[in-house]
Amino acid sequence: MSRIGKKPVELPSGVEASVSGQTVTIKGPKGTREFRATDDVTLAVEDNAVTVTPRGKSKRARQQWGMSRTQVANLVTGVTQGFKKELEITGVGYRAQMQGNTLKLALGYSHDVNFEVPEGVTVTAPKQTEVVIEGIDQQLVGQVAANIREWRAPEPYKGKGIRYKGEYIFRKEGKKK
Structure with missing residues (x-):
């Protein structure tokens, strides 16, 4: 199991996230950023946090799980602090x-x-x-x-x-x- 992927990405105040299909859009005080995830993971916004979960137990799904979560976390950091x-x-x-x-x-x-x-x-x-x-x-x-x-x-x-x-x-x- 991915230790990184398990943790949800918390959204600080002033940051909004929306998910449409495999694309997550993050809006913050410094701008707007987008990330398109592969079909191996599922993205969801719940309780002011973005969660990433793998689809299936394949090796590729587990690899994409942690990487996708890190990419979303980098988007949040970018639109808040830069x-x-x-x-x-x-x-x-x-x-x-x-x-x-x-x-x-x-x-x-x-x-x-x-x-x-x-x-x-x-x-x-x-x-x-x-x-x-x-x-x-x-x-x-x-x-x-x-x-x-x-x-x-x-x-x-x-x-x-x-x-x-x-x-x-x-x-x-x-x-x-």
Whole structure:
């Protein structure tokens, strides 16, 4: 039995949920999100909570049970608190700056990197060496952060590059004479 799937997803005040077929829609103060579950699980709204139950005892139904419950819980978190990723830029001359809907990154290339911010997320650069990505879709926020980090991933010798805040980079010793 799924320990995660058994727990119902509580709906805080100001959050509404509706189920039509296999689609659950969550409305909250930050926006509206939807999730379409597979046919292996049943979704229901009862007592101000969303419950997910498996249809049958197949292995796939048990896998989808916990995953679907987690997806619904992430929707509730997204429309109430939102999701946030913070990036740190380390390196001489490396900096970030917002210009309209474009993030300009100076990362040691012969040109500046212009990153177009997709719809649904907000990107800010409070300092030249910090980038903050916020939104209500956890997957989109994480993907945008990964795409920005991909331009200059941290290297193990000097630690230069773009890293997640609090990320530990295993440092290597350079060549010896």
